[in-house]
Amino acid sequence: MPIIAIISVFMGGIITIQAAFGFTSPLVPLYAVGFTTRESILLEFSPTIVCLILAGKVGSNIASEIGAMRITEQIDALEIMGINSAGYLIFPKVAAAIIIFPFLIALSMFLGIWGGYFMGVASGACTEYQYVFGIQAFFEPWKLYYSFTKVIVFAYIITSVSSYYGYYTSGGALEVGKSSTSAVVYSSILILLFGLILTNMFFHR
Amino acid sequence: MIEIKNINKTFGDRHVVKNISFSFYPGKTNLIIGESGCGKTTILKLMVGLHEVDSGDVLFDGANFPKLDVKQKQEIRKQIGMLFQGGALFDSQTVEENVRFPLDMFTNMTKAEKAERVNFCLKRVQLEGRNDLYPAELSGGMKKRAALARAIANNPRYLFCDEPNSGLDPKTSIVIDDLIKDITEEYNITTIIITHDMNSVIEIGENIMFVYKGENWWTGDKTQILGTDNKELSDFVFASEFMKTFFRKK
Numbered sequence: 001m002p003i004i005a006i007i008s009v010f011m012g013g014i015i016t017i018q019a020a021f022g023f024t025s026p027l028v029p030l031y032a033v034g035f036t037t038r039e040s041i042l043l044e045f046s047p048t049i050v051c052l053i054l055a056g057k058v059g060s061n062i063a064s065e066i067g068a069m070r071i072t073e074q075i076d077a078l079e080i081m082g083i084n085s086a087g088y089l090i091f092p093k094v095a096a097a098i099i100i101f102p103f104l105i106a107l108s109m110f111l112g113i114w115g116g117y118f119m120g121v122a123s124g125a126c127t128e129y130q131y132v133f134g135i136q137a138f139f140e141p142w143k144l145y146y147s148f149t150k151v152i153v154f155a156y157i158i159t160s161v162s163s164y165y166g167y168y169t170s171g172g173a174l175e176v177g178k179s180s181t182s183a184v185v186y187s188s189i190l191i192l193l194f195g196l197i198l199t200n201m202f203f204h205r
Numbered sequence: 206m207i208e209i210k211n212i213n214k215t216f217g218d219r220h221v222v223k224n225i226s227f228s229f230y231p232g233k234t235n236l237i238i239g240e241s242g243c244g245k246t247t248i249l250k251l252m253v254g255l256h257e258v259d260s261g262d263v264l265f266d267g268a269n270f271p272k273l274d275v276k277q278k279q280e281i282r283k284q285i286g287m288l289f290q291g292g293a294l295f296d297s298q299t300v301e302e303n304v305r306f307p308l309d310m311f312t313n314m315t316k317a318e319k320a321e322r323v324n325f326c327l328k329r330v331q332l333e334g335r336n337d338l339y340p341a342e343l344s345g346g347m348k349k350r351a352a353l354a355r356a357i358a359n360n361p362r363y364l365f366c367d368e369p370n371s372g373l374d375p376k377t378s379i380v381i382d383d384l385i386k387d388i389t390e391e392y393n394i395t396t397i398i399i400t401h402d403m404n405s406v407i408e409i410g411e412n413i414m415f416v417y418k419g420e421n422w423w424t425g426d427k428t429q430i431l432g433t434d435n436k437e438l439s440d441f442v443f444a445s446e447f448m449k450t451f452f453r454k455k
Contacts, residue, residue, distance in 0.1 A: 073293040080253050080365075081307055082282030 001104065003057065004050055008041075008108040011049075012115030015040050020125030033126045034134020037116035039143075046108040047147040048195050051154040054101070055187040059162040062093055063183035066166025067176035075167070090163040094156060101155035102148050109147075146202040153198065154191050161187045206231055207363060207395050212251055212261030214244075221247050223419040224261075231362075231395040234386050234409040238400055239416035240441060245399045246290075248416065249365055252397070253285060254278060265363065283311050286356030286394075288366040292348035294340040300327070300351045301336035307359040326354040330384060346377035353381070357388055364389065364396040370405055378402065382409050401441075403448055406430065415441065 019036040066089055069075050078085040113135055120126045126134070162183035169179040207229040214222040221244045229235040237245050250256045252263050254270060263270040265281050273281070294303050304323045308314055314322065327333050330350035340348060349369060356364060366385060370378035386409045389396040400406065406413065410427035415438050417423075423430075423438045433439055442448060 068296075072291055072296075073289045074295055076255055077287065077289060077293040077295075079255065080282055080285055080287045081310065082279040082285075083310060 001107070003053065004104055004108050005111055007053065008046065008050070008111040009115035009118075011045055012037060012041060012112035012117075013119030015045070015112075016116035016120040016131075017123060017125060020120065020123075029130075030126045031130045031134035031137060033120055034116070034131040035137050036134075037120070037131075038113060038135040038139075041109055041112035041116070042143060042147055046105045046112060047150040047154070048191065050105060050108045051101070051151065051158065051191055052188055054104070055154075055158045055162075055191060056184050058097070059158045059183045059187045060180040062159060062162040063166040063169075063180045064176055066090075066163055067169035067179045070167065070169045071172055071176060086167060090160070090167065093163060094159040097155040097159040098152055102151050105148070105151045142202075146198070149202075150195060150198050153194050157190045157194060158187045161190060206264075206266055207252065207397070208262070208264040209248070209252065210262040210264070212248070212263065213259045214247055214251055214256060215259055221419050222251065225414075225416070225419075225421045226261075227414045227421060227424065228412075229395050229397050230412055232390055232393045233396070233411040234389055235395070235397045235412040235414075236400060236406060236410045237397065237414050237416060238406055238410075238441070239422075241401065243416045244419040245401075245416055246367060249367055249397065249399055253282070253287065253365060283359070284362040286359070286361035286364045288349065288352050288356045288364070288369050290367045290371055292340070292352040294343075294348060294352055294355070296340055298339075299336065300332065300338050300340075300343070300354075303340070303351060304354045304358050306355065311359060322358060323354075326358050327351075329357070329388070330354045331380070346373050346381070349373065349377075349381055350384075353384060357392075360392065361394060364394045366396065366398040368399055368401070370400065370402050375404065378404060379408070385409065403442060403445070406442075417441075 016033055016037045019033045023030070023032055069089070075085045075089070078088060117128070117131050120131045121128050165179040165183040165186070169175050208227070210226050211224050212222055213220070213224055225248060237248060239245050247256060251258050252270070258271050268277070268281065270278065270281060295306065298306065301323055304326050305319050308319045308322060323336070324333065327336065330353050332347060332350050332354060335343070335347065340351070343351060353369070364385070369381050369385060373381065382405050385396060385398065388394060398405070398409075407427055410430065413425055413427065413430060414421055415423040417437045423433065423435050425433070430438070430442060433442065
């Protein structure tokens with residue numbers, strides 16, 4: 001959670017400053033800074049970029065943990081006891097991620113917008129009123145539905161892909177490292193691919 | 206009783222287990238011995254279903270394990286205790302939680318009954334009072350003993366031990382060997398031990414199969430093994446100066 005909080009606050013601030021810097025035309029109202037920050041954070045930064053970060057952190061953790069269990073025969077021990085090791089080890093991780101990730105992303109959204117507000121007002125890029133008006137302007141609730149649908153799909157991808165690579169590790173410490181890397185790489189690719197597919201579905205006219 | 210009949214296993218083009226048959230008796234310490242890489246661990250993994258046999262039968266009191274469905278296999282596995290070479294204790298759990306694990310999974314015991322059973326098993330392996338330690342805090346011998354406590358927690362009918370004294374000092378090895386032998390006799394368990402430790406063979410070898418290049422090369426007991434005229438077995442048994450000096454019959 002700390003890494004999500006830090007990244008979200010800073011990214012919110014950066015997006016706001018960049019947006020304010022880019023909107024030089026007098027025809028563009030300054031509340032567009034808040035609007036741009038909100039859209040960027042709600043639609044892409046929090047659901048996709050934060051999930052890519054989580055793929056690196058959570059995904060590598062799951063793959064290496066399960067991989068280490070495999071090479072130290074802990075998974076064999078479960079199997080011999082008559083326990084379905086895949087169900088016992090993987091299902092709780094997938095379920096927990098699907099439940100917890102939306103809360104993390106909601107926190108990221110809140111902190112990102114708050115970071116943008118803080119930097120926008122502190123740097124004089126926009127006034128408090130303009131920013132608050134901007135983040136409320138033209139709000140369409142279905143976009144939140146789109147964002148959280150992505151988060152749930154990404155949570156499933158991260159945990160299942162990472163668990164798969166961990167579970168089918170064979171060899172030693174070197175292979176655990178390779179599984180961990182593969183888990184992050186393939187989770188990230190699938191996140192981007194499914195992000196594209198879901199975006200095309202939700203924004204299709 | 207466990208019987209294996211004509212079991213075979215190949216990995217790619219390597220024929221690792223070649224038509225092996227043997228009977229493992231309850232109440233006895235049944236040993237599978239042989240050089241490193243001869244197929245001992247593969248035989249054990251074939252018996253407990255961690256590898257699938259290419260052909261042959263593995264009979265647990267008459268039930269042909271490879272041919273059972275998943276549910277039936279699980280029922281037999283609940284009666285198996287296994288001591289892995291490295292212990293295979295769950296890193297995230299304390300010694301107590303590790304030993305209690307099969308009880309949590311397969312029994313309806315109350316919390317107090319489980320605690321009593323866990324403490325009994327830990328006392329049996331001389332680990333009383335170490336309940337709250339994590340595997341990372343244990344020595345090699347303690348890990349093996351904790352793993353043995355977990356293996357016997359649920360009163361198994363069959364106990365498999367994969368090189369229980371590898372990496373242990375002679376004193377701890379004897380403690381582990383004696384424990385396994387005592388438990389086997391006391392509860393009439395069918396115990397199968399894989400080892401290449403000759404001290405163990407001489408101490409507890411009541412029913413021995415010598416595996417050589419994937420084949421059942423010799424069978425007998427600890428008294429017969431010292432007088433063997435089988436060349437491959439003799440080379441294996443009397444490889445060390447100690448064995449040559451003190452045990453080779455003139």
